[in-house]
Amino acid sequence: xxxxxxxxxxxxxxxxxxIKCVSPIMxxxxxxxxxxxxxxxxxxxxVNNHPNLALVAEYSNAIEAKNGLKNYDIxxxxxxxxxxxxxxxxxxxxxxxxxxxxxxxxxxxxxxxxFDYNVTDYxxxxxxxxxxxxxxxxxxxxxEQINKLDEEEEYIFVKSNLRQRKVVLNEINWVEALxxxxxxxxTEGNVVILSTMKSFEQxxxxxxxxxxxxSYIVNLEKVExxxxxxxxVAGTSVPLSRNKRTELAEALYNV
Numbered sequence: 070x071x072x073x074x075x076x077x078x079x080x081x082x083x084x085x086x087x088i089k090c091v092s093p094i095m096x097x098x099x100x101x102x103x104x105x106x107x108x109x110x111x112x113x114x115x116v117n118n119h120p121n122l123a124l125v126a127e128y129s130n131a132i133e134a135k136n137g138l139k140n141y142d143i144x145x146x147x148x149x150x151x152x153x154x155x156x157x158x159x160x161x162x163x164x165x166x167x168x169x170x171x172x173x174x175x176x177x178x179x180x181x182x183x184f185d186y187n188v189t190d191y192x193x194x195x196x197x198x199x200x201x202x203x204x205x206x207x208x209x210x211x212x213e214q215i216n217k218l219d220e221e222e223e224y225i226f227v228k229s230n231l232r233q234r235k236v237v238l239n240e241i242n243w244v245e246a247l248x249x250x251x252x253x254x255x256t257e258g259n260v261v262i263l264s265t266m267k268s269f270e271q272x273x274x275x276x277x278x279x280x281x282x283x284s285y286i287v288n289l290e291k292v293e294x295x296x297x298x299x300x301x302v303a304g305t306s307v308p309l310s311r312n313k314r315t316e317l318a319e320a321l322y323n324v
């Protein structure tokens with residue numbers, strides 16, 4: 070989840086303060102699949118009025134929806150079960166890696182079958198606002214849980230002392246050049262490997278790490294403060310190139 074970073078001048082440093090009250094609201098990108106134009110309109114109204122949802126597209130049948138999913142990165146589908154030719158369950162079976170799904174139907178007999186497809190929730194028509202909000206809350210919680218686990222599991226393997234070693238990316242504080250080698254300074258200790266800074270930089274996610282100096286790459290989430298010449302990372306000051314100050318400030322804003 071993103072936090073808005075506020076830069077305030079303090080003792081010649083910019084202190085990075087997490088201000089949760091003005092953090093951007095997370096929105097799940099969603100589509101509606103329903104053969105009834107009246108039902109699509111009703112669901113779209115609920116979606117557009119919800120702060121955690123962003124409506125990307127509406128489809129009147131499963132074929133259009135499947136083609137549309139090839140063009141968009143979707144987090145959530147509001148899917149009608151009873152549709153002609155290809156119903157909601159048929160669509161789910163045809164998807165290799167479906168996003169979260171909230172099934173919508175007027176038939177309570179589908180409830181048990183719905184959860185065989187690992188759907189997030191199940192809504193009966195007509196849909197009440199209270200029940201809709203509860204379903205979305207469940208979808209948001211599931212999204213956050215999935216993405217937190219993915220983040221925690223991000224790692225790379227590096228060769229150190231003639232053996233492969235697993236390094237969790239979130240545990241890296243910074244990377245430092247040491248001649249023909251580089252040193253990974255992590256929360257679990259230092260790891261020295263044979264590599265160039267350029268080569269290793271390409272292995273790191275650009276939204277989480279930034280090269281701030283010819284000899285230093287920092288984990289943006291570990292940056293505590295910085296001024297025109299130094300960056301404090303996990304309690305230690307490292308040098309900052311003058312031409313990297315603006316890029317660093319912009320990168321921290323988006324962490």
